[in-house]
Amino acid sequence: MSYWINVYRANLKMAIAQMLAYRFAILIWAVWGFVGPLISLAVWTAVSASNKSGIAGGSGQSFSRADFAAYYLVFMIFGHLTMSWDAFEFAYRIQDGRLSPKLLKPLHPIHSDIAFNIAFKLCTSAMVMPAWILLFVLLHPTLPTSWIGLILAIPALFLAGALRYILQYALATIAFWTTRVEAINQLFFTVDSFLSGRIAPLSLLPGVMGSVALYSPFRGMGAFPVELALGRIPTAEILPGFALQIVWLSVALVLFRTLWASGIRQYSAVGA
Amino acid sequence: MRHLKLLSVFYRSSIQTDMEYRADFFTRIIASLLGLLMNVGAFSIAFHYAGKIGGWTFPQAMVLLSIYYLMDGLIEMFIAPNMRAVMEHVRQGTLDYILLKPISAQFMSSFRTVNIWRLVNVLVGVGLSFYTITQRGLVIGATEAFMFAVTLACGAVIVYSFWLCLVTLTFWFVKLDNIEQIVWQAFEAGRYPIDVYPIWLKNTLTYVIPVVFIITVPAQALAGKLSMSYLLVSMFVALSTLVGASAFWRFGLKHYTGASA
Numbered sequence: 065m066s067y068w069i070n071v072y073r074a075n076l077k078m079a080i081a082q083m084l085a086y087r088f089a090i091l092i093w094a095v096w097g098f099v100g101p102l103i104s105l106a107v108w109t110a111v112s113a114s115n116k117s118g119i120a121g122g123s124g125q126s127f128s129r130a131d132f133a134a135y136y137l138v139f140m141i142f143g144h145l146t147m148s149w150d151a152f153e154f155a156y157r158i159q160d161g162r163l164s165p166k167l168l169k170p171l172h173p174i175h176s177d178i179a180f181n182i183a184f185k186l187c188t189s190a191m192v193m194p195a196w197i198l199l200f201v202l203l204h205p206t207l208p209t210s211w212i213g214l215i216l217a218i219p220a221l222f223l224a225g226a227l228r229y230i231l232q233y234a235l236a237t238i239a240f241w242t243t244r245v246e247a248i249n250q251l252f253f254t255v256d257s258f259l260s261g262r263i264a265p266l267s268l269l270p271g272v273m274g275s276v277a278l279y280s281p282f283r284g285m286g287a288f289p290v291e292l293a294l295g296r297i298p299t300a301e302i303l304p305g306f307a308l309q310i311v312w313l314s315v316a317l318v319l320f321r322t323l324w325a326s327g328i329r330q331y332s333a334v335g336a
Numbered sequence: 337m338r339h340l341k342l343l344s345v346f347y348r349s350s351i352q353t354d355m356e357y358r359a360d361f362f363t364r365i366i367a368s369l370l371g372l373l374m375n376v377g378a379f380s381i382a383f384h385y386a387g388k389i390g391g392w393t394f395p396q397a398m399v400l401l402s403i404y405y406l407m408d409g410l411i412e413m414f415i416a417p418n419m420r421a422v423m424e425h426v427r428q429g430t431l432d433y434i435l436l437k438p439i440s441a442q443f444m445s446s447f448r449t450v451n452i453w454r455l456v457n458v459l460v461g462v463g464l465s466f467y468t469i470t471q472r473g474l475v476i477g478a479t480e481a482f483m484f485a486v487t488l489a490c491g492a493v494i495v496y497s498f499w500l501c502l503v504t505l506t507f508w509f510v511k512l513d514n515i516e517q518i519v520w521q522a523f524e525a526g527r528y529p530i531d532v533y534p535i536w537l538k539n540t541l542t543y544v545i546p547v548v549f550i551i552t553v554p555a556q557a558l559a560g561k562l563s564m565s566y567l568l569v570s571m572f573v574a575l576s577t578l579v580g581a582s583a584f585w586r587f588g589l590k591h592y593t594g595a596s597a
Contacts, residue, residue, distance in 0.1 A: 092514045099521045103528060104378075110532040111386040119385050244359070250367035254374040263378045270384055 079183030134205035154236035217293035240327030260286025390529030395472035402465035409457030497581035
């Protein structure tokens with residue numbers, strides 16, 4: 065245990081130092097996270113303007129303008145805290161052979177990447193926190209009514225982050241075979257946009273898509289912790305929601321280990 | 337005439353290079369179509385709950401989306417690769433070689449390369465507008481077609497001038513790829529009707545980063561939502577930004593000192 069604490073402490077220290085050297089650059093990347101949710105919020109605000117009684121989906125959940133504001137603000141913050149970019153980064157590493165030195169270390173490369181991811185979130189969250197607070201003040205969202213939801217959202221958020229991270233990393237290993245991953249990443253991002261609740265709250269998705277969304281891993285990486293924090297999940301559905309996250313996380317871990325084990329044998333360094 | 341001949345040489349040589357990377361083309365097609373699916377899906381879900389969003393009907397919003405794709409493709413094909421190259425030249429000091437050529441440095445640095453595989457988004461844009469116009473019964477008269485052609489040309493000029501200004505800033509600040517990211521973030525907002533945004537953002541997208549003139553106005557013209565007076569405004573903005581940007585470029589060039597000297 066103390067071995068892992070040391071490993072992560074050293075890696076985090078290094079990652080934070082690197083982050084701070086590129087303050088402006090990482091801030092710009094963090095601001096990308098604002099664009100999507102705020103555009104969605106603007107669109108749904110316009111939709112609610114023509115529908116004063118609130119927008120109601122099939123499952124009877126209804127959204128007013130202030131509800132949308134709350135949903136997308138929390139989605140924006142949680143999205144930032146659960147984001148991962150390794151699916152892109154990893155392919156570049158394979159393309160230019162930068163992966164090779166990492167494989168020589170007596171430590172799986174995923175650990176330094178996780179440390180890097182955590183460092184990015186620590187540094188950028190501190191930087192964009194004032195903007196988050198300002199947006200809460202400006203947009204007058206519906207505030208959550210119960211503390212229980214907010215507290216339960218914390219473990220849900222951690223599970224969401226872990227699930228997204230492992231799943232994206234598993235996806236990244238496909239680069240061992242294909243080298244190029246743009247199409248696969250775009251496929252992931254497209255499906256993710258619908259099923260994680262980024263384009264619309266899941267209860268507003270029409271038809272089959274709405275029912276698929278309830279059980280897909282994307283809900284566990286997106287909408288579930290958000291709705292939990294806002295107290296939108298009925299008590300009876302909280303436990304199944306966590307179960308969904310844990311089941312998909314286990315699937316992702318198995319998938320990652322299998323793909324990595326066979327991919328690493330496939331790997332022949334580029335540029336060697 | 338001489339410039340046209342040079343242009344064809346420039347483009348031919350860079351297309352030849354791109355032909356080496358044909359697999360890139362198919363990846364781009366798949367990625368682009370998936371992105372289109374996502375955008376159209378997002379629109380259909382929102383329009384499921386409202387007949388009009390920000391004053392645009394669903395077919396009109398599709399026209400807007402198609403212009404967004406068209407412009408994105410044109411920028412990535414013609415403008416961005418050249419401008420990124422200039423930034424790199426300034427950083428490395430190799431701009432010297434362009435300045436030494438017996439031809440306008442602005443012409444040479446603006447049109448040296450073309451990224452042919454980015455044509456995909458142009459095609460997606462054209463395809464989507466054709467589909468929308470023929471299938472969704474948008475009537476395009478001669479007036480609309482004329483206004484669209486003019487405003488689209490103006491949009492292209494404005495976006496070129498804007499990027500030229502941006503690139504000129506590298507003479508002072510050297511590293512600007514982060515600023516490019518900010519511009520793309522603003523551009524992203526142009527996919528949706530401009531009236532869904534709060535007034536300060538609308539003003540920013542009109543006067544600071546002129547996404548409105550680049551995407552919204554041509555789309556309005558094609559959808560028959562544009563008044564004649566805007567045609568003149570668009571032409572005026574295009575002309576003045578082009579003149580202004582070229583002057584700024586020449587002014588910036590005087591500040592270029594080379595990197596190693």
